[in-house]
Amino acid sequence: MDALRLENLRKTYPNGVEALKGIDLTVEEGDFFALLGPNGAGKTTSIGIITSLVNKTAGRVVVFGHDMDREREAAKACIGVVPQEVNLSMFEKLIDIVVNQAGYYGVPARLARQRAEKYLKALHLWDRRTDIARNLSGGMKRRLMIARALVHEPRLLILDEPTAGVDIEIRRSMWQLMRAINEAGVTIILTTHYLEEAESLCRNVAIIDDGRIVENDRMTRVLRKLHHETFVLSLEEPIDALPQLDGYTTRLRNEHEIEVEVTRDQNINQLFRLLSEKNLNVHSMRNKANRLEELFLRLVENKPANTSQGPQA
């Protein structure tokens, strides 16, 4: 069954801005799905319409077979959402915020308290349960919003930049939690600016730009569309001029570092052979950018992903 189906979704704001220009998207049940796009591309508007915080101009939203126009309550009962902006009642206790949210979804009080304990513990917030939300750090507020979204145990969890402003240690524990939630059968839609997060967590991806879906496929297939990668090589000895490496596009970053573009038809062994011939010893090597990030930038900048002459910047 499809967890979510968007059909020709359109949104034009009263000021004339066309935020969505006909989005068609399907997310299968159990998927971990990345919805990516630059700022203002239409991600948050799409999520707003799915969660009924934004009125659509046209189109259809179906959640687990429930049409949002005809069976709004049933559709909404399936969804949990962590919004991009902090939307907490700042003077309420953490435990009350989570228990109340369960109540809005019809979870009886005793069960709501049990679940609040379970999710506040999972998000490392149980010790702060009697504190008010205002006293939490930015990362803690974001974790509280995740606990709040999980308390009614939704079938579809929408996470709109859940790890923004969260330190790396907590982010990694949140990834583990998200994986565990997904493995338990919950469909997750994730938007994030940390593309390595999307690459490591998600199985499918859609990239949205200027109100349109510009890419929608399995993550592995999308990454294969990236026809070349840029590596940064650190050299043991300093060099004055850019070495000539036949067949490779290169750029001198500084006297110790060069950038080399390697297409899918080329291999790195050949590159190292050429470097050895020129008596250049490589101390270390790294990707210039995350693979998904590189593809993402090419797509949203309307540059075809299969060109062998990529940006040199």
Add this chain to the structure above:
Amino acid sequence: MNRAAAREEARAADFARESDQVKAESLLAINLIGLRTIMRKEIKRVSRIWVQTIVPPAITMSLYFVIFGSLIGRRIGEMEGMPYIAYIAPGLIMMAVITNSFSNVVSSFFGAKLQLYLEEMLVSPLSTATIVVGYMVGGIFRGLAVGALVTVVALMFTRLSIVHPWITLSVVVLVAGVFSMAGLLNAIFAKTFDDISIVPTFVLTPLTYLGGVFFSISLLSPTWQAVAMANPILYMVNAFRYGVLGISDIPIAVAYSLIIGLFVALFSLNMWLLSKGRGIRS
């Protein structure tokens, strides 16, 4: 074969009916638990910030009783056959109920809208009616809590024997409901803090002061009596005064009709606006 197909069809129809019934029952259960949650949250909010919600009106009303009732009232003597302090007591109680039920809903709903945590309810499967009734109960609770406290203060200055208890109770609850709904309407349209202070300052306070709290409209000239009759608060104050003291400038049936009519109109308007997403959805 045809009979088997018909049986199958009937079974499917039964299942669909049953499934719809289950869905309806579970939606009802969700909304009942949701309503209890909103009510509990609103009542907790009023109790948590009692220094802001309960104490100030009690102090203000005590000053009214001291100045208008005890000090100036003694010189005024009687009004409509009642000691002046007893005459103004129902009006002052009603004034406290009106301002507090209004300000509770307007500040609570607007605060939730401004800080975005109203979204907690908007993304949930709760019906618009549940949200409206939940906030209304919060407003009625604060209106009645402050009204009860002002009554206690009034009893320190004068004797009040309630002549018509059911009328008194029904009027005070209905009026608190009307002004909770008026507060919600204000909060739906409000975009800034100024927007939620304009109505109480420029509409509610003048109408309350001119609504027969401190005087009987029989003191006014016929022209001004006709003008005063356009003020809905006059009907509410007089209906409540009728319940407490048994005297009123307005026939009680007319007052009831107006209060109930206003309540139905405001409740329906809020329901319509919220279901359209006015002021809460982009």
